[in-house]
Amino acid sequence: MKLILLGAPGAGKGTxxxxxxxxxxxxxxxxxxxxxxxxxxxxxxxxxxxxxxxxGKLVPDEVIIGIIGERLQEPDCSKGFILDGVPRxxxxxxxxxxxxxxxxxxxxxxxxxxxxxxxxxxxRVCEACGASYHIVNIPPKKEGVCDVCGGKLVQRKDDxxxxxxxxxxxxxxxxxxxxxFYESRGILKSVxxxxxxxxxxxxxxxxxxx
Numbered sequence: 001m002k003l004i005l006l007g008a009p010g011a012g013k014g015t016x017x018x019x020x021x022x023x024x025x026x027x028x029x030x031x032x033x034x035x036x037x038x039x040x041x042x043x044x045x046x047x048x049x050x051x052x053x054x055x056g057k058l059v060p061d062e063v064i065i066g067i068i069g070e071r072l073q074e075p076d077c078s079k080g081f082i083l084d085g086v087p088r089x090x091x092x093x094x095x096x097x098x099x100x101x102x103x104x105x106x107x108x109x110x111x112x113x114x115x116x117x118x119x120x121x122x123x124r125v126c127e128a129c130g131a132s133y134h135i136v137n138i139p140p141k142k143e144g145v146c147d148v149c150g151g152k153l154v155q156r157k158d159d160x161x162x163x164x165x166x167x168x169x170x171x172x173x174x175x176x177x178x179x180x181f182y183e184s185r186g187i188l189k190s191v192x193x194x195x196x197x198x199x200x201x202x203x204x205x206x207x208x209x210x
Contacts, residue, residue, distance in 0.1 A: 001080040007109035008171045010116040017082050019201050027076050031085035034071045065095045106182040111193035120164045124153040
């Protein structure tokens with residue numbers, strides 16, 4: 001099962017990817033993680049990416065696709081994988097097709113913008129250990145204090161309502177058109193966000209025929 005999870009920032013892609021990888025027994029390939037690993041391991045594409053990163057430039061699509069291609073050759077991807085964080089644009093999707101990277105299904109998690117702004121506004125992160133909370137869904141035992149290490153809980157700049165609105169605008173402009181792209185290839189599966197994480201997981205498994 002070779003999957004992409006699509007959805008706006010805050011739609012729950014990361015949470016669902018974590019659950020699905022266990023249920024389907026396939027790895028989640030996060031572009032950020034494999035980029036860092038390729039740089040650290042000094043692979044040919046990793047060294048190329050490092051040149052751009054050291055110069056403070058964005059790593060170009062072809063280098064990112066090259067690193068993904070390298071990672072998908074590893075034995076743990078033989079039964080499939082979940083791709084997280086890419087493609088973000090039609091250009092990336094086309095480059096992946098050219099590189100021979102194909103998918104069985106693209107799952108789009110559908111959730112209204114207002115709900116995302118409300119949800120992300122409630123996220124808190126521990127300054128000290130990085131543990132995540134939500135003031136409604138996963139509240140700490142003591143307000144503003146991390147259960148794990150007693151550190152101070154803060155709102156990340158990324159989760160500030162104005163920042164969330166601008167991230168959503170970028171998503172609608174650059175990433176949302178991928179739904180039509182994959183719809184035209186007959187592999188798009190849309191899932192409405194459910195009130196619970198488990199409800200959304202079950203809906204995703206249902207559209208995948210699992």
